Amino acid sequence: MGTPPDFVTFLESRTDSLLVTAFLLTRDRHRAEELVQDTLVALYPKWHRVARADSAVAYVRRSMVNRFLNQRRRHVPPVVDGEAVEWAVPGDFDDRVADRDRLRRALDRLPDRQRAALVLRYFHDLDDASAARALGCRAGTVRSLVSRALATLRTDVTLRAGDTRTATAGDTPRRIR
């Protein structure tokens, strides 16, 4: 069995794009590479199905998103020792930087499915139906995921903008996921 030429073409032309999506989902460069690699290798034996799909990239992206969500359900990341600390942004920071950081942290705290929905909606500009296909759910579920994520972000960003609690010397930094 030779390597299907369309697999090679896809691999060479679409891997960068898949990596961007994987990186936005995982927030980790190494895990993003593993996710893309594992997805492509898993699809390789049944590439004829991918080739028959309306959009090969949509098929692979859906497989990758599902793999990400399933992996996350199985894998509980190791926890850093010590107490969890909410890292407050100092009030004298430049507002633009502080706002950006608050939003980034709030995005990082979202549940995986909500984050995936935001990536598909706001990074890939997919409509509800396309995002639903990628997530393996109904369009209404996508709307619900996005709506809940936006509500969380609105609350989270607003509340933390006024948060003045500071970490003490005994606190141990813990990246909040």
Place this chain on the structure above:
Amino acid sequence: MTRTDLEDAIARDLRNQAAGAPTGEAVVVRVRALTAALQTAPGRRPGRLAPVFAAVAIVAVVLVVAGGVVGLRSDGPAADQAIAILSRPVVAGPACVLTDMRVTAGSVPGHVGTGVIIVFRNAGVACALDSYPIVHFEVSGRDGPLPTYTLSGPLGGVTGTDHPPLVWMPPGTTVSAMVESDILHHPGDVSCAAGDHLLVSFIEADRPVRLAVPISLCDDEVHPFVPGTTGNLAARK
């Protein structure tokens, strides 16, 4: 549909984050190797291919090192024998783990407060390092702004190539990575926060190493791992 400010900010933030995504060259090479192994082992599931892939990887690394495809000049001390592999032939063995590294950092000579070199000495087995260290800043015990990840800046990094090298680290060798404040666009800017610690890790799951070193936090950039202790690597294609 009209987007709200929050939705616009989300889209903007995701685009900014996307700029830090890895490039696909290493993945393409690894997928090629794995799918080639699948062809020679019909009926085997991908999950059972680890031994096959490991053998392919080891042979490829030996060929790469023996063949001298490095093609790079490191500004680091000659005694360092970590190797930068620009052509990314295949993953070069196990990934380095932070707990096997002795990590130190110091200011770039002549650029105290604007440039920091983080040095990693391998106290474990031979391993491979790819792309960038993950860096967070602390300002008086608080979380500082996030850096961006770029190949090079005025003080250092990787030049002459469009992607970070894969660095192969035999035991006892060193690699380094440069962190620098954007001194070109913020000359003498006293409004930038003064960071006093760096938190360094290889992957998000690591417990970070905390390093006491001053750095101005003005749109800071982190550059890739390079062999040696200078944080600089000039590729010679």
